[in-house]
Amino acid sequence: MADPADTPADLPPCPSAQGGGTGLLPPELRGWMLLLAATGAVEQRLRSVVKERLDVSHDEFLVLCLLAELPREGLRMTQVAELLGRPKTRLTYQVACLQHAGLVTRKTVCGDKRGVEIALTDTARRLLREASAALSETVTEALAHVMGPEQCAALIGLLPEAAAKPGAEPGAEPSVVA
Template sequence: MSGTPHDPPHDVDPVRLGAYFALIEVTSLLRHAIEQQLHEDGGLTFVRFQVLMRLHRSPTGSHRMTDLADAVVVSRSGLTYQAGLLERAGLVVRSPSPDDERGVTITITDAGRALLGRVLPGHEEVVGDLLFEPLSRTDAQTLADLLAPVRDHMRAAPPRSVVSRRRGGRAARDG
């Protein structure tokens, strides 16, 4: 059990703990390595890379600012800052959204796609070497299958409900 003089009283499933710790650790290490590679190969941060990738993978090459911020999990003000940098570098363009005068549409430029082209090989190399080296194809499939529902679950529960967890709080568990 727990509750020894110095232990905060809690009983955590060691299996869950291991999974949680490993998840955090793996992602921290991976992200750190990726930052290095992106910086060296294209002067990009991971956030800017994710922004470009999301835009590149969009059929229209563009997104609304807010949607993009949610997609890459960054604050709106943070995205504004990054969009400014990317725009100054000529990698994206911002324009007023056609349907909503308040909205801003951010679009990747050819230069942005070209930069991705220069950066992606090294990126794939790092991810391949660090993340997938110890994983079989089946393992990768399993990992994806495990994480997809988690992602959907997290996306479904609006972030706001987590933020305001204190108010209403553990009623979610108690009720």
């Protein structure tokens, strides 16, 4: 794991995380702001670990993660761009870097000469398996740093159905990963 001294300085707390919910924002927007703050904290801490463990950029890492959740046949580039919310031209550059590093393969889609499909290589799968403990620990630590019970409750407010999962106690406080 990266030395904490090598990680960027912590960002100031998100105003929505200051508690109370006394501002002008409705709970849904407050929850959204908390989600953005938590995502930013995770991304900030992951950047150095991803570079150290996988030697790829954060955006390239997102491509690898998306492909890691799929069967070996891969995904079309247009689908990857849509799922990650990235411009196709930027994705083309990222995939070229990943291909040059031996982490993805590219092939033309059968029956569609303009379609391109990408998939993880065995090397990428091995590297992701080896790095997964450090990466998940980094995510957990970053979330624990910015998420307390009040913030978790605000986020649960965005998805009330999630709080009503089978086995969940009605009105129970969401658990915090620490």
